[in-house]
Amino acid sequence: MxxxxxxxxxxxxxxxxxxxxxxxxxxxxxxxxxxxxxxxxxxxxxxxxxxxxxxxxxxxxxxxxxxxxxxxxxxxxxxxxxxxxxxxxxxxxxxxxxxxxxxxKPDNMAVTCQFIGVMASVEEEMVARFRDGAGTHYHDYCRFHEVMAEDSAQLVVSALMDHILPLEPGLIARLQGGIDVLDVGCGAGRAMMKLARAFPASRFTGVDLCEDAFVETQVEAARSNLSNLRFLAQDLSQVTSLGKFDLITAFDAVHDQKDPQGLLDLVHNSLAEGGLFLMQDIGGSRDLQTNIENPFAPLLYSLSLMHCTPVSIGQGGPGLGAMWGIETAQEYLERAGFGQIETHTLPHDPLNAYFLAHL
Ligand SMILES: C[S@@+](CC[C@H](N)C(=O)[O-])C[C@H]1O[C@@H](n2cnc3c(N)ncnc32)[C@H](O)[C@@H]1O
CATH class of the missing domain: 1.10.10.10 (Winged helix-like DNA-binding domain superfamily/Winged helix DNA-binding domain)
Incomplete structure (x- = not known):
């Protein structure tokens, strides 16, 4: 025995x-x-x-x-x-x-606590998804777009002028002069709204799969006669051309796509000569062992598990998850054809990494 x-x-x-x-x-x-x-x-x-x-x-x-x-x-x-x-x-x-x-604001952590309720709203759904391996859809979540918009408004949108845009020397001057800007996976579109107000000579487009995410901002823009801002409801995995833009942004909107590499290829092909891609994404590592030292890791893996991974799988995507890691993001950007890629972290934002990718 x-x-x-x-x-x-x-x-x-x-x-x-x-x-x-x-x-x-x-x-x-x-x-x-x-x-x-x-x-x-x-x-x-x-x-x-x-x-x-x-x-x-x-x-x-x-x-x-x-x-x-x-x-x-x-x-x-x-x-x-x-x-x-x-x-x-x-x-x-x-x-x-x-x-x-x-x-x-921007240190109001009660805003981020709202994600606990958002995650709990799909607990039943996710228990079933663990068994069948299928994904979720944006409409399965209670208040996802609303909470996402409030969280990124304080962490990202409020830091655009003082911290994020200055990462690229000369970018503010170019926006003042008048350029074409596209935000992919714009959600509520508050970043574009802020920039459209600050830079009236430039033209701004926000694209998102979910019209309900940006409809309120769209109404507000029309009410304020902001003629340099428009929103489009589009599945970016079905688009082959978006036109040409001088600046393309993606705020926390690549890893949970149906086709993250395809989106980066599309972004690369949609940049005009001298164009810049500015991408903010979760600043984790793809290496679990490295993330043990990240004080936000349990929260980030939970958000990834309950939202980012299943919404990608739900669209037929690979389910990269929020912890795809800075390493994978850099590889994907290189594969898309970007020549010069810089990765930054910002003191005000311990959660994210900021990538500047040039043609
Ligand atoms: C994590 S949210 C970020 C939203 C916004 N950029 C922000 O920072 O608040 C990701 C966004 O990507 C959008 N998205 C996901 N898949 C998409 C697709 N296939 N085409 C267009 N947008 C998509 C979602 O609807 C969602 O608004």
Missing amino acids: NEQPKINFDDSKAALFAEHMVDVLNNASLALMTSIGHRTGLFDALASFPIATSAALAERADLAERYVREWLGVMVTSRVVEFDPHAKTYALPPEHAAFLTTAA
């Missing part, structure tokens, strides 16, 4: 892991409650009231006091909000408000 190998069981390692799992349960709950605090305006209300009772806070935020009090229970026991048990008042320390309120 074969003897089973003896497994050493380390009791103290197990006790530590049990404690870790308690933290996991508490922090996962806190992340969802943080999302609710953001969406209901509770953090902003708390910040505008130095010290408040639950009733005063509920009135300020125009919410039901009973739910506000229970939510405060989460925030106090999680050490986010301070509580005076005698006066029954609550206070949000300014050092915490600096990461949770609208005024905290």
Whole structure:
């Protein structure tokens, strides 16, 4: 009879892991409650009231006091909000408000917490997809485009003028002079909207598969008479030519495509002489071992698993995932024919890498 190998069981390692799992349960709950605090305006209300009772806070935020009090229970026991048990008042320390309120932009981490609810909205779907290997579709997710737009507005759009465009010397001057710009996988199109306002002599086009992602921005642009901005609803995997552009951008929009290499080939073919491709994508590595040191890795792999990978597979794509890695991105850009490729990381954005690819 074969003897089973003896497994050493380390009791103290197990006790530590049990404690870790308690933290996991508490922090996962806190992340969802943080999302609710953001969406209901509770953090902003708390910040505008130095010290408040639950009733005063509920009135300020125009919410039901009973739910506000229970939510405060989460925030106090999680050490986010301070509580005076005698006066029954609550206070949000300014050092915490600096990461949770609208005024905290671009550091408002409550915005990013909304992705927990987005991921949870497809839990049932994904359990089934684990079994059949099929993909998902954008309409399966609750609020994906809305949350994506809010997150990239604070991380990317707000940094365009001061951090991202200056990566390419002379680019701002060219935009001031008047050039043609295309944003592929534009989502809500807020990056194009910001640039169209800042550079009236240039012409901007946003293309996305999902019209519902950009329709609100399109209406806003028409209302503001922004005649240098247009949006097109198009499946980029079905397009062979987009025309010629001086600048093409892709913000977090290559790895989850049906055909990421095909998109980069299309971008390369759509650049005019002297044109530039500016691509922002997740700044991870394709090497799992390297990512162990990335403090955002569990979040990024989760977003990849619950969204980026299955939406690509759902379109018939390879499901590269968000952690395709800087290495793979550079290889794909080279394969598309780009001659000079620079990769940057920016101090304000620890999640992403910024690629400048020239013809
Ligand atoms: C992660 S989102 C990024 C959106 C936006 N660039 C931003 O940063 O907020 C990726 C976008 O790519 C779009 N997309 C995915 N597959 C596409 C396809 N085949 N053709 C056009 N757009 C596509 C999605 O609809 C989605 O809006």
